[in-house]
Amino acid sequence: MDNEKIKILIADDHPIFLKGLQEVIEDKPHLEVVCKADNGTEAIRLALIYDIDMAILDIDMPGANGLQVAEQILAKKPGVAIILLTMHKARDGFLKALEIGVSGYVLKENAVVDIINAIAAVNRYQSYISPEMSSFLLKHKNRNRNDVSFRLESLTPSEMNILEKVAQYKSTKEIAEELFISEKTVSNHRMNIAKKLDLSGKNSLLRFAIEHISA
Missing domain, CATH: 3.40.50.2300 (Response regulator)
Known part of the structure; x- marks a missing residue:
């Protein structure tokens, strides 16, 4: 395109x-x-x-x-x-x-x-x-974090930081600019996070972040 x-x-x-x-x-x-x-x-x-x-x-x-x-x-x-x-x-x-x-x-x-x-x-x-x-x-985020099927403790501090920013509805580009890293690095982090949390499908990481991560 x-x-x-x-x-x-x-x-x-x-x-x-x-x-x-x-x-x-x-x-x-x-x-x-x-x-x-x-x-x-x-x-x-x-x-x-x-x-x-x-x-x-x-x-x-x-x-x-x-x-x-x-x-x-x-x-x-x-x-x-x-x-x-x-x-x-x-x-x-x-x-x-x-x-x-x-x-x-x-x-x-x-x-x-x-x-x-x-x-x-x-x-x-x-x-x-x-x-x-x-x-x-x-403002209306669901604060219920009782879902124990995912292991957030498996994430590195950098990955957790990325996930928290995803929960703030920030794009890959915005995260990269804020953390002074490349968009490719952010994309790699997102893929690794999704793999660790056993997430698949379009928007699955964003959905997870919305449901389980406090902003």
């Missing part, structure tokens, strides 16, 4: 928002909206017809909601990156999105500012969460 335009599907049942979203995206020469839908059923149909790199979906749509659409797309086209748009700061919806394999989670109130950053992050195979959503989740 480096030398070609990133091909994007957008879906939202509010026509004015959909039009504005397209304008913001296509203001960047390397981004192209190849199809758009105003309901979840149409979004699924278009996603399977068109060659797309990314789908940006409103969570609340008629026909099928954004989570259902994401699940359907990823089942047939696992290489497509999914960014969800939501008006609601809800922890359960966010965790469900992570479980499905969604790469980006953007609050609609900040979409004009956040969406380009989200696209850039997920295009680098990183997760993106709107800063305001991160702040909300940190």
